Amino acid sequence: MRINTHLAHMNKAYLFAEIAAKVSEYTRQNPGREIIRLGIGDVTRPITPHVAEAFAQSAQAMSTPEGFHGYPPYEGYDFLLDAIIQAEYAPLGVSVGRDELFVSDGAKSDTGNLQELLAPDALVAVTDPVYPVYVDSNAMAGRLGAHTKDGYERLITLPCTAENGFVPSMPEQAVDVLYLCSPNNPTGTALTYDQLRPIVQWANEHGALIVFDAAYKAYITEQNVPHSIFEIEGARTCAIECCSFSKNAGFTGVRCAYTVIPRELVAQTGEGPVRLNDLWRRRSESRSNGVSYPVQRAAAASLDETGRAETKALVDGYLRNASVIREGLQAAGFTCYGGVNSPYVWLKTPEGLDSWGFFDRLLKEAQVVGTPGAGFGAAGEGYFRLTAFNTEENTKRAVERIALAKSKM
Numbered sequence: 001m002r003i004n005t006h007l008a009h010m011n012k013a014y015l016f017a018e019i020a021a022k023v024s025e026y027t028r029q030n031p032g033r034e035i036i037r038l039g040i041g042d043v044t045r046p047i048t049p050h051v052a053e054a055f056a057q058s059a060q061a062m063s064t065p066e067g068f069h070g071y072p073p074y075e076g077y078d079f080l081l082d083a084i085i086q087a088e089y090a091p092l093g094v095s096v097g098r099d100e101l102f103v104s105d106g107a108k109s110d111t112g113n114l115q116e117l118l119a120p121d122a123l124v125a126v127t128d129p130v131y132p133v134y135v136d137s138n139a140m141a142g143r144l145g146a147h148t149k150d151g152y153e154r155l156i157t158l159p160c161t162a163e164n165g166f167v168p169s170m171p172e173q174a175v176d177v178l179y180l181c182s183p184n185n186p187t188g189t190a191l192t193y194d195q196l197r198p199i200v201q202w203a204n205e206h207g208a209l210i211v212f213d214a215a216y217k218a219y220i221t222e223q224n225v226p227h228s229i230f231e232i233e234g235a236r237t238c239a240i241e242c243c244s245f246s247k248n249a250g251f252t253g254v255r256c257a258y259t260v261i262p263r264e265l266v267a268q269t270g271e272g273p274v275r276l277n278d279l280w281r282r283r284s285e286s287r288s289n290g291v292s293y294p295v296q297r298a299a300a301a302s303l304d305e306t307g308r309a310e311t312k313a314l315v316d317g318y319l320r321n322a323s324v325i326r327e328g329l330q331a332a333g334f335t336c337y338g339g340v341n342s343p344y345v346w347l348k349t350p351e352g353l354d355s356w357g358f359f360d361r362l363l364k365e366a367q368v369v370g371t372p373g374a375g376f377g378a379a380g381e382g383y384f385r386l387t388a389f390n391t392e393e394n395t396k397r398a399v400e401r402i403a404l405a406k407s408k409m
Helices: 015-029 049-061 078-092 107-117 132-140 193-206 276-287 293-301 305-331 355-365 392-407
Strands: 101-104 124-128 155-159 177-181 209-213 239-244 257-260 266-269 272-275 336-338 344-348 383-387
Touching: 015 355, 049 293, 049 305, 078 101, 078 293, 101 107, 101 276, 107 132, 107 209, 107 239, 107 257, 107 276, 124 132, 177 193, 193 209, 272 276, 305 336, 305 344, 305 392, 355 383, 355 392
Parallel strands: 124 155, 124 177, 177 209, 209 239
Antiparallel strands: 101 257, 239 257, 266 272, 336 344, 344 383
8 A cells, every 4th residue: 555655744643633632631630630631723602693593594404395405505505695795895895706715614624625726846935833724735736745843845934923914025946836724813903904915916926826814804803904815906816715614603613715816817727728727626516515505504594694693792792801911911011923814823932932841831820822833833942822812701811820830820
């Protein structure tokens, strides 16, 4: 039997699996200690009543001959496609067609699977720190070369730190794809219109594809931050956008997302131009049987007037938690970023502690779990991520514990 050696040679554990193992071992050795988790970006508030009702009614309808639905359309039901267009893009003045939308089980799946559109030797660029899936999915395909202590030999990394305002400089060499996430996971910062325009211009000038992860767009509060890359002129000829219902409507356990691939997005081949929209459609027809009818009905309900009001209340609650974290830790002497257009707060670790060292200290001394910045890339060293996805009570208690631990460091 021959195996995929690219997968075999990767890091032995996914970042969050490694964190889970450390927390499990600590819990085993310290039974009865209460741990507050501000690490993984999983929501804690339940699905809202209006959305749950749509979910339940459509699931119940599946038990009747007239309400039963089998395999869904590959790209999604028209009722959900229309709801996305009207609720998410029309208010922005952005035109998106039904045939440019693809419903899936998650933005994580899509951002990982989109690498299948690329040539085996395509050159990949990512911001650093970065959501690990962008890197891991390309590494599994063998596109990044050998893994070393400094990263992958063929991966182009674009540092985003406090020194450059968390805005990447474009690579000097030609690349085939650039992964962007805004609002950003993990840093919690967001690209403004003025910062995103030259990136789109660069991509068009150099024939590069932008995979734009907009999973956290519901958290944008500032007027100068775009909700979609397609608000930027020229983006339809260079960008794909991935969006999710997980972090706004609480669908982390339900699973529903969508990706926009414009018809104008074309790759040149030896046989002539090829639309990436057509390639992705063909790939989806072979790889997926779509997202279930009840889930799509629930997703559509989250986008109607009642649903949007309810999900906004969810998002506002998490944003309040983010403010509690940011303001509380700043008062304790930490330097913090993010938490304004995002549920993530990115902070500098105390002097003398690297990110994994700070993780260990918080776990042992405060019983609080966060995510070491080094797990997101070399430029994440010296930083630490906390999420606002816990309860209001737990968030306040976690901040108090971290502040107390900081006073003893």
